[in-house]
Amino acid sequence: MLGPVYYYVIIGGGMAGLQLALQLSRDVFFKGKKIAIIDPSDKDKNDKTWCFWEKGAGHWDHIVSSSWEKGLFFSSEAKLELDLSPYRYKKISAIDFYTEVKKELSHSPDVIFIKDTITEVDTVKMQAIGEEGNYPATHFFDSRIPADYLEAKKATKIFQHFRGWEIETENEHFQPEVFTMMDYRLKFKNSTSFMYVLPETSKKALLEFTFFTPFLTEEKIYEEMLENYISEILKIGDFRITSTESGVIPMTDFPFEKKNNRKLTKIGTGGGWVKPSTGYSFKNTEKKTGKIISNIKSGHIPGKNLVYNRFRRYDAFFLDVLARHNQKGEAIFTKFYQANSIEMIFRYLDEETSFSEDIKVMLSLFGYEFIEAFFRKL
Known part of the structure; x- marks a missing residue:
């Protein structure tokens, strides 16, 4: 038996789902549009830590537990002292994030939390099918990793x-x-x-x-x-x-974003929001949820242009090298940190550099392994 029809169903009440729900709830454009956040967990445990870098004050400074403006990099033969200015490296505990966001969302009349495990999204009947019930909606935001991910042979x-x-x-x-x-x-x-x-x-x-x-x-x-x-x-x-x-x-360079359409948008880890070459996700999520909001308000599908193809290609080269020459990771990262300023490194990883700057970074890593990766990933 179907319950109420939600405007949006967010499958996964983790970091991506909560950040998206928070931005939706804060924007007057979405006032009155009912949002269900469905997750099998109550998110009441400190199950992880998120770190990120940013310039100056940020949206989450009130729950940042520690931050640093200096860092160290050690190889087996070298020690690099890193001055992060004008950035700071910040740490957030998951429980502080969950508590803060859930508290704010609990005051929104448009948001409801549902404890359930979603097993399927039927985009013909437009319902998320769970173990405890079915949830109709006009659009689904799904953080689950696609079932065909592990079987994908072309993806690194x-x-x-x-x-x-x-x-x-x-x-x-x-x-x-x-x-x-x-x-x-x-x-x-x-x-x-x-x-x-x-x-x-x-x-x-x-x-x-x-x-x-x-x-x-x-x-x-x-x-x-x-x-x-x-x-x-x-x-x-x-x-x-x-x-x-x-x-x-x-x-991975698996194309999660190809699952996006007018009825469903993949988010979080299941949407490829984890930076493939580093594993960082917190600031990526903030940017991509903002882009989703902008897309909807502009009349586009929510998942439009969530991935920069240029940077995804760079990540694909890097992943291919690590997959085939994993023993060389130390040497590669050492060259990366020795040959580039921290500001350039952070801008590159944040996908904010120009093409000419990208070339300089890639030349600093130049080696036959990357040439092989380039031709394999063409």
Whole structure:
């Protein structure tokens, strides 16, 4: 039996779905248009951490738990000190984001939260089919990863996968004003793997051992690498683990955006909103939800021009190299950080550079692996 007809159904109450619902609810253009946010989880746990860089003050500064204007990059043979100015690197805990956004949305008469698992979207009958009920709508925003993603043979698929420990120590070991973007001094065999360190105080930090690889690994590998890094690199003997987190993020050139049409728009991870070459998604989501709002108000389909094909091609080259020459990741990232200013790196990753600037960045990474990737991905 069908319930009320919603104007929009948002499938997935995670970061993308909540950011989209928030922007819709704040715009008078959408006043009176009923929105259902459907997710199997209550989003009441701190299940992840999001980090991003931006210039000056931002929309989320009131829930930013830590931020840094200096960073470090370590290869096995070099140490780079990174002055991020005019940017800052910012950290948000998922629970703070969920709590903040859900609180605001709870005051909107147009937004309803529904706990259910959607198994199918029928764009003929225009309903999302769930385990607990069916939900008619005029448009669906779907964050689920498409079923044909893993079987797609032409797409390059690697994974960012990680395990993180938030630790506290008795003595002072960390510089709270400096974070570590990548530390390759300890890595797993012949892989692109590194440590990522976000210090909050001199005695507290989040450490994540991270892989950019075509393969996944066992939990014990992450644990061993974290333990070895803490003892061998940081020289910390006694510490206490206060929380843990882990994740697997697809890094791929799969064309998620081709699923978009007048009835359905893929969003979040399922829409390709994770930057393929880095795994970052928070600021991408803010930009893409803003673009969706603009598209709707201009009379276009919501998913129009959500992907910059030029930058997607660059990401495809990079992913192809990492997939085929994963042991060279350290050397590639070292050249990337040594040959380019932080401002250029951030603008390039934010897809804000000109074509001539793109050429300079790509020349800094020049090697036969990228030439091979270029011809494979033509």
